[in-house]
Amino acid sequence: MTATVPLNAYLILSAALFVIGVAGVLIRRNVLVIFMAIELMLNAVNLTFVAFARFLHSMDGQIIVLFVMAVAAAEVAIGLAIIIALHRNKESMNVDEINLLKG
Amino acid sequence: MEWLVFVPLAAMALVTAVLVIILRNPVYCALSLVGTFFALSGIYLLLQAQFVAVVQVIVYAGAIMVLFLFVVMLLDLGHELPAWLQRDRPRLLIGAGAVAILLLELVIPVGSWTARAPHGPQTSEVVGAAGNTQLVGRLLFTEFLVPFEITSIILLIAIIGAMVLARR
Amino acid sequence: MPEGAFFVIMVAKIVVVFGLMLLSVSYLTWVERKVIGDIQVRLGPMRVGPHGLLQPIADGLKLLFKEDIIPQAADRTLYILAPAVALIPAFISFAVIPFGDQVRLFGQTIDLVITDVNIGLLYVFGVASLGVYGIVLGGWASNNKYALLGGLRSSAQMISYELSLGLSVIGVVMLSQSLSLVEIVGAQARTWFIILQPIGFLIFLICAVAETNRAPFDLPEAETELVAGFHVEYSSMKFAMYFMAEYANMITVAAMTTTLFLGGWRGPWLPPVVWFLVKLYLVIFLFIWLRGTLPRFRYDQLMRFGWKVLLPIALANIVVTAVFVALR
Numbered sequence: 001m002t003a004t005v006p007l008n009a010y011l012i013l014s015a016a017l018f019v020i021g022v023a024g025v026l027i028r029r030n031v032l033v034i035f036m037a038i039e040l041m042l043n044a045v046n047l048t049f050v051a052f053a054r055f056l057h058s059m060d061g062q063i064i065v066l067f068v069m070a071v072a073a074a075e076v077a078i079g080l081a082i083i084i085a086l087h088r089n090k091e092s093m094n095v096d097e098i099n100l101l102k103g
Numbered sequence: 104m105e106w107l108v109f110v111p112l113a114a115m116a117l118v119t120a121v122l123v124i125i126l127r128n129p130v131y132c133a134l135s136l137v138g139t140f141f142a143l144s145g146i147y148l149l150l151q152a153q154f155v156a157v158v159q160v161i162v163y164a165g166a167i168m169v170l171f172l173f174v175v176m177l178l179d180l181g182h183e184l185p186a187w188l189q190r191d192r193p194r195l196l197i198g199a200g201a202v203a204i205l206l207l208e209l210v211i212p213v214g215s216w217t218a219r220a221p222h223g224p225q226t227s228e229v230v231g232a233a234g235n236t237q238l239v240g241r242l243l244f245t246e247f248l249v250p251f252e253i254t255s256i257i258l259l260i261a262i263i264g265a266m267v268l269a270r271r
Numbered sequence: 272m273p274e275g276a277f278f279v280i281m282v283a284k285i286v287v288v289f290g291l292m293l294l295s296v297s298y299l300t301w302v303e304r305k306v307i308g309d310i311q312v313r314l315g316p317m318r319v320g321p322h323g324l325l326q327p328i329a330d331g332l333k334l335l336f337k338e339d340i341i342p343q344a345a346d347r348t349l350y351i352l353a354p355a356v357a358l359i360p361a362f363i364s365f366a367v368i369p370f371g372d373q374v375r376l377f378g379q380t381i382d383l384v385i386t387d388v389n390i391g392l393l394y395v396f397g398v399a400s401l402g403v404y405g406i407v408l409g410g411w412a413s414n415n416k417y418a419l420l421g422g423l424r425s426s427a428q429m430i431s432y433e434l435s436l437g438l439s440v441i442g443v444v445m446l447s448q449s450l451s452l453v454e455i456v457g458a459q460a461r462t463w464f465i466i467l468q469p470i471g472f473l474i475f476l477i478c479a480v481a482e483t484n485r486a487p488f489d490l491p492e493a494e495t496e497l498v499a500g501f502h503v504e505y506s507s508m509k510f511a512m513y514f515m516a517e518y519a520n521m522i523t524v525a526a527m528t529t530t531l532f533l534g535g536w537r538g539p540w541l542p543p544v545v546w547f548l549v550k551l552y553l554v555i556f557l558f559i560w561l562r563g564t565l566p567r568f569r570y571d572q573l574m575r576f577g578w579k580v581l582l583p584i585a586l587a588n589i590v591v592t593a594v595f596v597a598l599r
Contacts, residue, residue, distance in 0.1 A: 005109045008213055010146070013113045015209035017120050017139070023202045024124030027195075032129050032175060036136050039167070040120055043143055046159075054150040057224065059238050062155050063247050066239070069162050070254045074261030076167050080174050081268035087178050130349070130411060137404075157393040165400025166430060169407070173426050176411050176419060236390055236450055 010051035017044035029094045031083055035076075042072050108149055116142035129175045133168055140164050154236045284385050288365060296518045297327040303559050310563035331511070339507040342413060349412035354505065354512035357405020361519035364398040367391035368526045369453045371536045371543040383536070383544065384453055391452040392444065395527060396437060399482065402520060403429040406484075409513070410501035421500025424490050424570065429482060431577040436478035438585035442471040442592040443531050456535030463534040470588045472532045474581055476557075479524040481577070483517065486562040490570055525554035 017040060024037025046065045053061025090097065119138035126132050140163040147156035230238060243251050301316065301323065308315025316323030341350055368391075371383030388394055403426050410422020444450060446467055447458035458464075465472045481488040490500075502513045529535060529550040538546035568576070 005105045005149070009109065009113075010150070011213040012210055013116065013146075015206065015213055016117060019202060019206040019209065020117070020120045020124060022205060023198075026198045026202065028124060030129060032171065033124070033132050036123055036132055036171065039163075040123060040136065040139065043140065043163070046155075047143060047146065050147050050150050050152045050155055053152065059230070059242055060246075062152050062235075062239055063242050065152075065155050066158065066243070067247075067250055067254055069158060071257060073162060073167060074257050076170060077261045077265040078268065080170055081265040083174060084178070084269050130346075130408075134349075134408075153388075153390050154393070157390050157397050160397040161393065161400055165397065165403075165433070169400075169403055169426050169430060172404075172407055172411075173423065176407070176423060234389055236393075 007051055007055040011048060014044045014047040014051070017041075017047065029096055031086070031095055034095065035079055035083070039072065039076070042068060105149065109146065112142045112145045112149070115139075116146070130172065133171045133175060136171075137164050137168050140168070151230060152235065154239050280381055281385070284381075285366075288370075288385060289362065292362060292365060292519060292522065293515075295522055296515050297331060299518045299521065299555065300330065300514070301327050302555075303562075306556065306559045307563050310560070334507060334511040337507040339509065340504075342415070342504050344414040345504065346412040346414065349408050350504075351509070353405050353409035353412055354509045354516070355405075356408060357402060357516040358512045358519070360398045360401045360405075361516045361523060364395045364523050365526065367394050367452055368523075368530055369456055369535060370526075370547045382453075387451060387453045390450045392440065392450045392455070392531075395452075395523075396433075399520075399523075400429075400433060402482075402516070405513075405516065406501050409505065413501070413504035415504050418501050418503050421503075425484060425501060428484070428488065428490060428573060428577075431574060432478045432481040432488075432581070435474055435577060435581040435585045436482060438582070438589060439471045439474035439478060440531055441589050442468045445589075445592050445596050452530050452535075456530055456537065459534040459537060463532065463537075465532040468532065468588075468592070470584065471592075472528075474585050474588070475532065476528060477581065479528060480558060480561060481573075483520045483524055483558075485517075485521065485558060487565040487567050488573060489567060490573060521555060521558060522551070525551050525558070528554045 021037045021039075021041035021044060024040065025034050028034050028037065046068055049061040049065045049068070051061075053059055053065075116139050119135045119142065122135035123132050123139065126135060140159060144156045144159040144164075147153075147159060233241075304326070305315040305323070316326040319325040319329045341347060366385040367388055369382070369384035369387070373380050373382050375381075406425045406429075407422040410418040410420075410425070413419075443455060443464050446464060447455045449455060449458070455464075484490075502510060505513060526547075529547060533550045533554075536543035536547040538549075541549075
C-alpha cells in the first residue's frame, strides 16, 4: 500500500456516494428526502472535481465546486419554496400523490 | 499516513449517506446528510482544498441543511413507510438491479483507470506558496469572471423566485 | 522545535485555554447578575460567599444534583444529543483566536494562539454556523410547541443575521489582506480597525448579539411569550450545558470583536494577554449593559431590521471600503 491515497480511491468513493444518491431518489417517496438525495449526488460530483484538481495540479476543479455550491444553494431555495407551496395546496409530501399535471 | 485519515472519513461518508436514504424520519435523514458533508469536508482538507472545505461547512451544513431542517419541522412531516413495505417486489428488484448496474458501470472503469501525468501549473508547492484561498480568489476574478457574474444572477433569480413562490 | 516539545506545548495551551474558558463561563453568570443588579439598583447575589462570589459553584452543584427529566413524547436520542451539539461549537472556535504575542518560556518560543490556520476567520464562521443545530434540535426533540417555536425562530434569526455578520467583516479582510486571525491582529499595529471600519464594527456588534441570542434579540427564549423557548423541557445538567453554551458563545463573539476590530492583544505598557482580557471583558460588559437597557424586539421588527437595514448597510460598507482600498 502506498503512502498517499491514489486518485482512484477518491473516484470510487465518489461513485459510491453518487449511486447511493440515485438509489435514494428511486426508493424514497418523500419530496424532501428525494431532494436530500439529489444534494448527495451533487456532493459526490464535487468530490471528483476536488480530487482531479489535486491530482492534475489545476485549481479549476475547486472553482467549479464553488459554482456548484452556489447553484445548489439557489436550487435549494427554489425547491424548498416549491415544497412549501405544494404543502399548502396538497397537505402531502408523497411524490406519488403530487400528480396534478397528469390530468 | 494519508490512508489513516482517508479510510475513516470515507467510511463515515458512506455510512451516513446510506442512513440518509434508509432512515424513516426526515429529521434524522437531514442530520445524516450533515454528517456526510462533514466527512466530505475532511476529505477536501486531505486534498489540500482548505477554502472549499470550509465553504462546504458554511454553505451546506450551516445554511442549506438548516433550511432543510427548518422546512421539515415547519411542515411537521410524519414518518414514511419504508420502500420495501409499500411497493411491489418486481419494481423494487428492477430498481435494485438498475442501481447495481450503475454502480458497476461507474466503479469498474474508474478502478482500472490510470490518470494522465499531472500537467497543470498549480502544484502543491505553488499552492502552498501563494495560499489556497488567494489562488481561488485570483482565479475567480480573472479567468472565471463571467461564470462568477452569471452565478450571481442565478442567485438573484433564486431569491426572487423563492419569494414569489412562498408568498401566499 | 522537537516534536515532543511541540506536542507538550500544544496540549498545555489547549488545557489552559479550555480551563480558563470554563472558569470564565461560570463566573460570567455571576458578573452578569451583579451588573444587571447594579443597573436595576439592587444588590444581586450576596448570600453565598463574600458578595456572592461562591454563587456559580452553588448553582453548578444544584444543577448537577437536580433530577434529569426526559419528556415521554420526546425524541430521546436527539434530546440527549442536542445540548452537546450546542456546547461543542461554542468552545472549539476559540482554537484560532490569538490571545497574545510570542513569549519565550523554558527556551522555547511559544505563539499565544492554539493554532494559526490561514483561513482562521472562515473557520470561526463555519463553527459558529453550527451552533444553531443544538438549539433547533433541542427545540424539535422536546416535542413541545413552545420549544419548537423557539427553535424555529432561532434558526430563522441566525441564518438572517449570519449574512450581515459575514458581510461586515469583509471590510476587515480587505484592509488586512488575510483571513488568518494572527495576521489580522498584525495588520492593526498602527490603527485599530474600529477606526477604519466604524460601520463594519457596529454591524458586527449588532449581529454578534443576535447570533448569541441575547437581549434585545433573545426571541428564541422570550420568557413572556414562549415560557423559555427551546430549552423549556430541559433540566439538570442538560439545561446547564445550554446555559454554558450561551455564555461560551458570548466569550467567543467578544474575543472575535476584540481580534477583528479592537486590535486583539495590542496595547501599550501592559502585557498582551492582559490587554486581550481587558478588551474582551469590556465587550462582554457592553453586552450585559445592552441586556439591562433595551427591550426585546418583536419578531417582524427583528426580520425587517436584519434584511432591510443591516444587510444594505453592510453591502454599502463593502463598496465604500473597496473604493478606499483601490484608491490607496
